[in-house]
Amino acid sequence: MNSGNKDSEKDSAMHVMDGIHSSHDGLKRTRRRKFVKKQSAFSLDTTYEQLITGSRIHLAQAITLIESLKRSDQDVAQDLLKKALPHTGKSIRLGISGIPGVGKSTFIETFGYMLCELGYKVAVLAIDPSSSVTGGSVLGDKTRMEKLGSHPNAFIRPSPTSGTLGGVHRKTRETMLLCEAAGYDIILIETVGVGQSETAVRNMVDFFMLLALTGAGDDLQGMKKGIMEITDLIIVHKADGDNVRLAKRTVREYKQILHLLQPATPGWSSTSLAVSSYKNIGHDDVWEQVQSFRKQMIESNYWEERRKEQTKSWFHDMIQDRLIEEFFSEPEKQKQVDSLEQDILNGDITITGAVTQLFSK
């Protein structure tokens, strides 16, 4: 676990969400003032230096550049990210999914707080594919994780709220890298459990957790197809009060199912745990699972291997996205596709014929 600059971080920053860098370091204050006063004085080198020493304000600023729709910002963001690359990759990347109502925020708050108290620097990110449409956003409500948000070791960032689906995924992935460069030891990426974001998150994390409720069968009906098969750990949440016995039974049921399915990670037996965030029970077990997973995967070399595979597939997915985006960037093309689609459904043309027509110059 890389947590070298943990202590200095505790001194140099207090709040995560408010964007105020409350450092006692006079030099940093001066720099910030200069930045606020004249934006033109932005310095890539300064931002980079501050970022890798763990400055929250510069991290937030870098993420804003990553999320910007302005081409010039994007170019600067990529230059910054490139400089930061050697400092990335040292964290544990965790994905968390689950249907609405399962208590994801409460779990992340409790789990994240525990990790922060253990001395780890924890960054919480989110992917919400609906946010780019509605402007709403996972983790968008700052008050949702008040306790975690005020911990000096925590950094919380809501889902990017603009761009294509692929764009939202890319931004979250690059934000994760920036957080790593800023010295965060554990990255938690939350997804709302709709759309194709689970696959995207699975493809950017080391360990994927699924939050579920008691009554495995009923609960699963609302889950996405195939989600159990990408899951390293199913957490049966709200295992408290009258619910405890049922939760334990559900854990057993999930264990049985997981035993029958192919493992999400080769060499790892996916399992299930009962957790209560209300009663603060079980989060240490989750962390134990993650650590044991990491140890095993590093020994088998799959840790690095998967990350390499993820990087490659990310590259190829982005090429594909770009090709489709460019193709449909001509408004005429979209119209033509729609009209050909109708012709196909009417039986007026074969699919192959339609594709040939679409690509004839």
Add this chain to the structure above:
Amino acid sequence: MNSGNKDSEKDSAMHVMDGIHSSHDGLKRTRRRKFVKKQSAFSLDTTYEQLITGSRIHLAQAITLIESLKRSDQDVAQDLLKKALPHTGKSIRLGISGIPGVGKSTFIETFGYMLCELGYKVAVLAIDPSSSVTGGSVLGDKTRMEKLGSHPNAFIRPSPTSGTLGGVHRKTRETMLLCEAAGYDIILIETVGVGQSETAVRNMVDFFMLLALTGAGDDLQGMKKGIMEITDLIIVHKADGDNVRLAKRTVREYKQILHLLQPATPGWSSTSLAVSSYKNIGHDDVWEQVQSFRKQMIESNYWEERRKEQTKSWFHDMIQDRLIEEFFSEPEKQKQVDSLEQDILNGDITITGAVTQLFSK
């Protein structure tokens, strides 16, 4: 079930695999002779007319055009398919998958023969993604289904053996349409259970069956991730002799798992059955399931709805394949991608930066 020209078919053709049209109709014989003597006399109209009256020789000839790598053949094939489109869509399309050794050929032979004896015209196709590399092919060995192959109601066609993966899928789908135009009531599409062909087959059939062996857990370890979640019926095969009791237990286990997973088809409860092709037991139950499925889906209107969705997604997948194909058709591009991939893995460039570089003109 559309089986209008079933009886005439029985008279007009005897063998499936040998490609000999043993019709007693003198006119047809003459036409065939003409075709064999001078290929240039190929007539789209004649082939079409013969195809839709169920001539096996013309069906085989049309499929050969679909599978041809020659551009001119492909153009003719598309013209023919377009003409045939109004006669397509009336069959029941069945997909069958399962790991090697599960007895797919034996099952198809026994099940297909039963259907032929019931008076249905049955076409058996196959997708083997490896065949385009190795030249080997599912159903390639004609002797594998000798009994079914000699039934006048059956038509068996091996997997296309050339072209890209997407090309193999396309050819099988278009072959299915040609078989429908030739009056086949039931299309069975076999897949070998490797690569991405399950998804492709699921996306061209109405009902998807998975063949499995006893000992659900062990068997599933060899299965593809997510395959149970696209399956409408799991057939526990080789349920004979000492194996019967174990098979029944495995059926119960699969039923439990399927109950917990999301249904492959909305409104349909996927289930499991024990079948012995050796003892000829259970194939009628499978057929009963298929018929009950069809009835329910037609009532809920999902039958047509899914086919529409399949057609649309097929169109969009082909556009995507074509974009990627065109992009990589320049040998320089592949080299550039490989070299950028290395730069990314070395941390010399960001993924976004690499994509930008790739697409800069």
